Amino acid sequence: MAVTKKDVLxxxxxxxxxxxxxxxxxxxxxxxxxxADHGANMDRGFRAVLEKLPxxxxxxxxxxxxxxxxxxxxxxxxxxxxxxxxxxxxAGMSIDGKDYFDLADWAKALEAATAGVxxxxxxxxxxxxxxxALTPAVQALKDATEQGLSLGEGLKKSAEAAEEGMIxxxxxxxxxxxxxxxxxxxxxxxDPGATSTFMLLDTAAKVWANCS
Amino acid sequence: MKKLINNPENVVLEExxxxxxxxxxxxxxxxxxxxxxxxxAPVKGKVALVSGGGSxxxxxxxxxxxxxxxxxxxxxxxxxxxxxxxxxxxxKAVDGGAGVxxxxxxxxxxxxxxxxxxxxxxxxxxxxxAVVVDDDVAVKDSTWTAGRRGVGLTxxxxxxxxxxxxxxxxxxxxADLARKINGQGRSMGMALTSCVVPHVGKPTFDLPxxxxxxxxxxxxxxxxxxxxxxxADAVTEMLLxxxxxxxxFESGDEVLLFVNSMGGTPLIELYIVYRKAVEMLEAKGIKxxxxxxxxxxxxxxxxxxxxxxxxxxxxxxxxWDAPVKTAGMRWGV
Numbered sequence: 001m002a003v004t005k006k007d008v009l010x011x012x013x014x015x016x017x018x019x020x021x022x023x024x025x026x027x028x029x030x031x032x033x034x035x036a037d038h039g040a041n042m043d044r045g046f047r048a049v050l051e052k053l054p055x056x057x058x059x060x061x062x063x064x065x066x067x068x069x070x071x072x073x074x075x076x077x078x079x080x081x082x083x084x085x086x087x088x089x090x091a092g093m094s095i096d097g098k099d100y101f102d103l104a105d106w107a108k109a110l111e112a113a114t115a116g117v118x119x120x121x122x123x124x125x126x127x128x129x130x131x132x133a134l135t136p137a138v139q140a141l142k143d144a145t146e147q148g149l150s151l152g153e154g155l156k157k158s159a160e161a162a163e164e165g166m167i168x169x170x171x172x173x174x175x176x177x178x179x180x181x182x183x184x185x186x187x188x189x190x191d192p193g194a195t196s197t198f199m200l201l202d203t204a205a206k207v208w209a210n211c212s
Numbered sequence: 213m214k215k216l217i218n219n220p221e222n223v224v225l226e227e228x229x230x231x232x233x234x235x236x237x238x239x240x241x242x243x244x245x246x247x248x249x250x251x252x253a254p255v256k257g258k259v260a261l262v263s264g265g266g267s268x269x270x271x272x273x274x275x276x277x278x279x280x281x282x283x284x285x286x287x288x289x290x291x292x293x294x295x296x297x298x299x300x301x302x303x304k305a306v307d308g309g310a311g312v313x314x315x316x317x318x319x320x321x322x323x324x325x326x327x328x329x330x331x332x333x334x335x336x337x338x339x340x341x342a343v344v345v346d347d348d349v350a351v352k353d354s355t356w357t358a359g360r361r362g363v364g365l366t367x368x369x370x371x372x373x374x375x376x377x378x379x380x381x382x383x384x385x386x387a388d389l390a391r392k393i394n395g396q397g398r399s400m401g402m403a404l405t406s407c408v409v410p411h412v413g414k415p416t417f418d419l420p421x422x423x424x425x426x427x428x429x430x431x432x433x434x435x436x437x438x439x440x441x442x443x444a445d446a447v448t449e450m451l452l453x454x455x456x457x458x459x460x461f462e463s464g465d466e467v468l469l470f471v472n473s474m475g476g477t478p479l480i481e482l483y484i485v486y487r488k489a490v491e492m493l494e495a496k497g498i499k500x501x502x503x504x505x506x507x508x509x510x511x512x513x514x515x516x517x518x519x520x521x522x523x524x525x526x527x528x529x530x531x532w533d534a535p536v537k538t539a540g541m542r543w544g545v
Contacts, residue, residue: 031416035291035431037266040411044289073328074245077266077292079321082328120324177320180358181351181433 001151002100003211008061012053012068015203016046022199029192033179038080038192045076045084060099065092079177080193083117083130087200090116103154107141110158110201114138121176128174128186130193136161137201152209159198159205166190166198213408213415220411224267224287231274235539238278245295247302248274249284259377259386260284260306263315263370264299265322266291268409269430272367272509275540281374282315282538290409290512291431293321299329303338311339311383315370315390317362318346341383343390345369347399347520349458350427350436361429364472364520365397367508371541375534393522398455401518402447403428403435403474407511426450430474430511430518444481448488451519456496461521463497468522468532473507476515482506485517502532508540 019026019042026039049071054064069088072081094109095101101109114134123129140161144154169191174180179191217223224246231248232241239248247264254260263273264286273285283306288294303312312333316326323344330340345362373390381389403425406415409432416432419425424447427435442450461467471486473479482505490500501524509518522528535544 027412031412031432033433035266035429035433036409036412036416037289037292041289041292074295074297077288077295077321077325079293079319079324081293081295081321082324121320176358178358178429178431178433181361181429183352183436185436 002102003208004100005061007208007211008064009055011204011207014207015200016050018199018203019043019046026192026196029190029195032189033182033186035178041076041078041080042196045072048075060097062092062096083121086116086120087113103151104145107145111138123176127176128169128172128191129176130197132169133162133165133194133197136165151211155205155208159202162198162201166194169194213413217410223410238539245298245301247284247286247298248277249305250278253283253306254308256308257310258308259310259383260308260312261374261377262302262312264294265317266293268512269509271540276370276538278538280378280536281370293325296325296328299326300332303333307338313386314342316342316344317366318344318359320358339383341387343387345394347397349398349400349454363430364399364470364509364518368522369393372528372531375531397522398458399518399520400451400455401428402426403514403516405515407432407514444484445488448485452489452492455519455521461498466499466501466524468502468524469500470504470520472509472518474514474516475507475510476513477517
């Protein structure tokens, strides 16, 4: 069971759609504890991604992901731009040169992506950031690989873990990003970055559910 | 919410077109990637100053591009850090061979994007230093958090460091001066109303008619405490005392006192605040030797004010008085 180049393109297009549909919701979450721009920034970035998405015969999955990363870097801004860019760049480098990948490859790719985000954002789990959705998702993928679960099951587990991580940001006091300026008052709100990260992994689980 | 705009998506682009038409003698505007450079850039042999940040804080930063202040400014979307490609191209456009200083406000996104741009510029052989401004005492500082925000002191730093670069000081001297300024300046702000981000179209936060937010950021980030509105003198105390205590500013100090409008508060009210602040400082034996009063680092239409104090010395006074010719600040020319 493997995810093909075509599936990766479908995932990115579907995620752009999810972002467009949830633009106001993400901005609303950001307005509570940040600066009310996450939804609009992500939407601007992924609209640009759709325009630049390579789909020729000569590009592999790594190239597709790196193109997405570079586009986000120049179109999104804020902290979300470099961080989402890093996710795609690091995952792209991890799966470089391939036309398809399996669950173990994806676990490695998302682990590299998460390490990149941690390095750039200097955030740890529990800081109320996208790391709180990424870290458990990576662990779930590794566990699923070890247990020999199917691609579809493994992706579903990672999306569920990301969702739990996202929900677990609600009571946290932010220690990184703009929400950290609020101190104790950031508690009680779901982190917008962790939310969009969950959406990214949830979209992967849904779009790639029946990859064969 | 009523706004004098056409389409929220075109707000920054149409503003840049306006700046280009209004100030051809001062600046040139580059599009895609977007940045503003002084009309005579690059100035050969002079350290170049590049700043930038989200739009919505006008006149900062684009209004501070020109002789005696910034060489380039990179505007992001409203309240969103600009991107590394903008900063890299701006850096290349203004490098006059003496190096480039990036003045960065301490926000996660701004710091990340400027770091990436500095790495890219260095890879192209340009000498780049970066200084991060973090003067907002409303934010509790800790090694576990993103740290204090860069607010009002940014304006003073851009003026002072701009004058030093104009004098012909080296990149190291200019960067050290910027760090010294950051070390001896502090700020705190408050809001009476929220701002409205154009593409959101409604207030970023709800503030009842009879309440105010103390310790507000410049992006409508809620502050640290919310309370019933008090008279100007009491609000001035709430802002100035934490600023004085934090550094601390002491008897015998000479300071620059900057009373800033968040955008919606008129000058008449800023002078009321200024008057009370000077009274308080005089009582503590702190002497105001220079001042700045007006809307210089705003948060769209937010009503409110911030107070910034910077400890001055002879060198800083000389640099403050040096000629500056920008759309947002102009004297001595």
